[in-house]
Amino acid sequence: xxxxxxxxxxxxxxxxxxxxxxxxxxxxxxxxxxxxxxxxxxxxxxxxxxxxxxxxxxxxxxxxxxxxxxxxxxxxxxxxxxxxxxxxxxxxxxxxxxxxxxxxxxxxxxxxxxxxxxxxxxxxxxxxxxxxxxxxxxxxxxxxxxxxxxxxxxxxxxxxxxxxxxxxxxxxxxxxxxxxxxxxxxxxxxxxxxxxxxxxxxxxxxxxxxxxxxxxxxxxxxxxxxxxxxxxxxxxxxxxxxxxxxxxxxxxxxxxxxxxxxxxxxxxxxxxxxxxxxxxxxxxxxxxxxxxxxxxxxxxxxxxxxxxxxxxxxxxxxxx
Numbered sequence: 001x002x003x004x005x006x007x008x009x010x011x012x013x014x015x016x017x018x019x020x021x022x023x024x025x026x027x028x029x030x031x032x033x034x035x036x037x038x039x040x041x042x043x044x045x046x047x048x049x050x051x052x053x054x055x056x057x058x059x060x061x062x063x064x065x066x067x068x069x070x071x072x073x074x075x076x077x078x079x080x081x082x083x084x085x086x087x088x089x090x091x092x093x094x095x096x097x098x099x100x101x102x103x104x105x106x107x108x109x110x111x112x113x114x115x116x117x118x119x120x121x122x123x124x125x126x127x128x129x130x131x132x133x134x135x136x137x138x139x140x141x142x143x144x145x146x147x148x149x150x151x152x153x154x155x156x157x158x159x160x161x162x163x164x165x166x167x168x169x170x171x172x173x174x175x176x177x178x179x180x181x182x183x184x185x186x187x188x189x190x191x192x193x194x195x196x197x198x199x200x201x202x203x204x205x206x207x208x209x210x211x212x213x214x215x216x217x218x219x220x221x222x223x224x225x226x227x228x229x230x231x232x233x234x235x236x237x238x239x240x241x242x243x244x245x246x247x248x249x250x251x252x253x254x255x256x257x258x259x260x261x262x263x264x265x266x267x268x269x270x271x272x273x274x275x276x277x278x279x280x281x282x283x284x285x286x287x288x289x290x291x292x293x294x295x296x297x298x299x300x301x302x303x304x305x306x307x308x309x310x311x312x313x314x315x316x317x318x319x320x
Contacts, residue, residue: 011053014086017079019046020058020068024076027065064238084130100292101130105137105144107155108254109205109237126299129292145286152285152293154300157212160284167285169297173278176215177269178202179244179251179258184268186250191273194219198227201249203240207231214279219272241267254279 022032023043033043051058058072068076084101137144141153142161160168178192186196197219208215208231220229232249234240237257244251245267251258261267271277283300285293 012050014083015046016050017075017083019043019050020072020075021079023047023059023066024068024072029066080132087130100128100289101132102151102289102292102296103134103137103149104131104152104154104296105134105141105150107138107141107153107158109138126295129295131296142284145284148286150286151289152283152296154281155284156214156279156281160282165287167287167290167293168282171281171283171297171300173280175255175271176252176277176279177255177258177271179241179253179261179267179269181245181247182265182268184247184250186270187268189270192270193273194222194226194229197229197250198222200230202229202231202252203234203243203249204231204252205233205235205237205240207233212279215277216272216274218274 018036019032022035023029026032026035029043029047030040033040036043038046047059054071056071057069058075059066060069061067134144134150137150137153141150141155142158144150145153145166146161154171160166178197180187186192189196208220222228231252234243237253240251240253241258241261243249245261251267255269258267258269262269283293283297
């Protein structure tokens with residue numbers, strides 16, 4: 001008989017790993033509960049139990065939601081690999097091919113306010129696909145695709161290269177809105193004009209440029225004699241919201257970011273009188289993974305985020 005020494009029992013279980021991944025993605029116990037199909041009290045109890053068993057704190061509460069501690073970051077760095085190894089082992093035991101791995105990245109970081117939770121909810125739909133987010137490729141998604149370091153990218157500004165090795169399909173459009181405090185002098189208006197914006201400081205994560213053909217040139221340039229708009233770049237989306245909420249100016253952000261703040265009535269959102277600013281997104285992939293990429297495309301196409309209703313005079317028009 002083989003003498004196989006038994007390792008010490010682990011205090012961690014697979015449900016613990018899934019719990020910390022959901023909490024790190026959702027940033028709140030309520031949102032994590034929805035992703036895990038549990039109640040919020042059950043998630044809170046599970047986290048408290050895990051931290052007690054490990055005798056470490058894994059998350060701290062901040063104004064931006066739950067933030068991983070040093071121990072939490074260590075667990076998060078290893079949890080995906082451990083779960084992947086277990087899934088591969090189960091597939092091997094069943095003589096079933098393991099799920100195809102897709103390395104995915106978004107060109108614009110604002111999509112990460114929506115995409116991780118959505119991917120968690122789509123796991124049942126994409127049972128044969130294992131998705132990992134390659135954050136290190138955010139700066140140059142097309143270059144990473146061409147180098148084979150990435151499989152799929154969600155892009156909006158960078159041009160799509162031509163070639164047999166790259167596939168692309170238009171996905172959907174999100175809306176870029178102007179957010180302001182509930183006490184702002186312009187809050188009573190159903191929509192805004194360029195003249196309104198000309199008098200304000202506009203906080204953005206990236207100032208509009210020629211690389212953004214979807215942003216109205218008439219807003220950026222104006223008419224002859226108009227003053228240039230005052231765009232101030234702030235790298236953190238939460239900071240853009242905070243500046244607007246404090247009445248220090250107007251934020252310019254994607255609906256993906258502002259939707260939870262609108263629901264809580266912390267800020268208001270307005271469109272231009274000339275119509276909504278719609279930012280088109282495309283899914284780009286390496287041809288070697290086309291079948292899996294098209295499965296992902298179909299799932300994403302049905303799961304786009306929706307902005308809550310704005311004043312009736314400026315209802316959005318969705319485009320594909």
